[in-house]
Amino acid sequence: MSGEPANTNHLAGRDWFGQPRGLTILFLTEMWDQFSFFGMRALLVLYMTKHLLMAQQNASWVYGLYAASVYLTPIFGGMITDRWLTRRTAVLTGATIMMIGHFLMASEGLFYWALGTIALGNGLFLPSLASQIDDLYVADDPRRRSAYNIYYVGINLGAFAAPLVIGTVGEVFGFHWGFALAGLGMIVAIATYVAGGRYLPAAVPKTSRTKPTETARDRPTPLKTRLVLLVVVAAAVVVFRGAYEQLGNTIPLWADAKVDRTVTTGLTIPVTWFQSLNPMTVFLLTPAFVAGWTRQAKRGREPSSAAKMALGAAVIGLAFLLIAVVGAYAQARAGITPWPLLAAFIVLLTAGELFILPVGLGLFGRLAPAGLTATTIALWYSAGFFGNLFAGWLGTLWSTLSVGTFFALTAAIALASAALLGCLIPWVRETERSA
Secondary structure (H helix, E strand, O other), X not given: OOOOOOOHHHHOOOOEOOEXXXXXHHHHHHHHHHHHHHHHHHHHHHHHHHHOXXXXXXXXXXXHHHHHHHHXXXXXXHHHHHHOOOHHHHHHHHHHHHHHHHHHOOOXXXXXXXXXXXXXXXXXXXXXXXXXXXXXXXXXXXXXXXXXXXXXXXXXXXXXXXXXXXXXXXXXXXXXXXXHHHHHHXXXXXXXXXXXXXXXXXXXXXXXXXXXXXXXXXXXXXXXXXXXXXXXHHHHHHHHHHHHHXXXXXHHHHHHHHEXXXXXXXXXXXXXXXXXXXXHHHHHHHHHHHHHHHHHHHOOOOOOHHHHXXXXXXXXXXXXXXXXXXXXXXXXXXXXXXXXXXXXHHHHHHHHHOOOHHHHHHHHHHOOOOOXXXXXXXXXXXXXXXXXXXXXXXXXXXXXXXXXXXXXXXXXXXXXXXXXXXXXXXXXHHHHHHO
C-alpha cells in the first residue's frame, strides 16, 4: 500500500459494476491512454518503412528503443511521484506531455522528439495511475485480488479500438491523421480523469503525510526478501518480453508481406486490424479466467502468481512454435500463410499473455512496500524496458533468417522464460502467503 492515506469516500455509497467507482475512472482513463498509445504503435513500423523509407533493421531498432524507453521512464517517474508529487499531479502532468508528443508526430522533422516526449510523459503517467488501485479497497476486500485483471481489460479495450480506428485512418487517409487522432485520445483521457477525481484516493501533499505504520511484512528482512524476489521475477519477464513484443515489431511485417489477408474479391484485411484481435481476446477471455481463479481460490487451490506466469510463457512459446512450422511450410512451397492461421496465433498468444501481464502487475502491487507503491509498480514496468531492447535486437534478425527459423528462435526464448518462472514458484507462493 502507498504511504498516501486512502480516501474513504469510495467505501460509501453505491459501487459501479460491482467495484469501487474509482476503478471505473482509472479503467476509462487508462483505456483512452492505451487507445492513443496502441493506435500510434500500430502505425509506427509501417510509417517508418513506408513513409520515412527506413530500412527494416533500422525501423525495428527504433521501434525497440522507443518501446523500451516507454518502460524505462516510469522507473524515474515512480520515484519522483513517491518522493515529491501527488499521484493526481503526476497523472495529469504526464498525460499532458504525452498529448503534446502525439501531436508532434504530425511533423517528420520532429519524429524523434515526438517519440521522446511521449516516453517522458508516460514515465509520470503509467505508475501513478495504476498505483491508485489498491487504495480503492480495504485490506480484506475479496474484490481486491481481481482488480488488476479488470483494470487490464480497460487497457485492452483501448488497444482493441486503436488499430481499428487510428490504424484505419492512418492507412487510408494518411499517417499524420492517425497520429493526430491519437493526440485527441489523450485529451479524452485527461478529461475523464479530472471529471472522476472525486471517486479516487485523496491527493495529500507529501509534507502533510504521516509515516505509514510498519507491519510485519515491511520489516527489513521480509522487505529485502520481497524486493529481491520482485527483481528476479522482473528479470524472467525481460526474457518473456523479448518474444512477446514481436507482436508489434516483426508480426506486422510478416502479416504485410507473407500472409494472405484476402477475405473476398476486393476485400483485404488491413494489417493494423490484426493488432485489435489481441485486446479483443483479452476482454473475451478475462471473465472466464477470473471466474475460474475465483472458484479455485474458494477451494484453496488457486495457483500462485509464478505458476500462472510460467504457464502463460509456455503457451506463448507454443504459439510461436505453431507459426514457425506454418511459416516454414509456406516458405518451402513459395507460398504465403492464410490469415486464419495468423488469427489463431494471436488468440493463443493472448491466452498466454493473460497469465503473465495482469498477474505480474497485481503481484507487484500487492507486495509493494508502504510508501513505495508507484516505485514498485515502475519496477514491474522496467522489465518492459529491458525486454523491448531485447525484442528490438531480436527483430533485426528478421531480414537475415528464414521465417521458420526466426519464429522457432522466438519460441525458444518464450519457453526459456517459462522455465525461469517455473523455478520461482515455491518462493513466490511462500512470499504471497506471508504478505
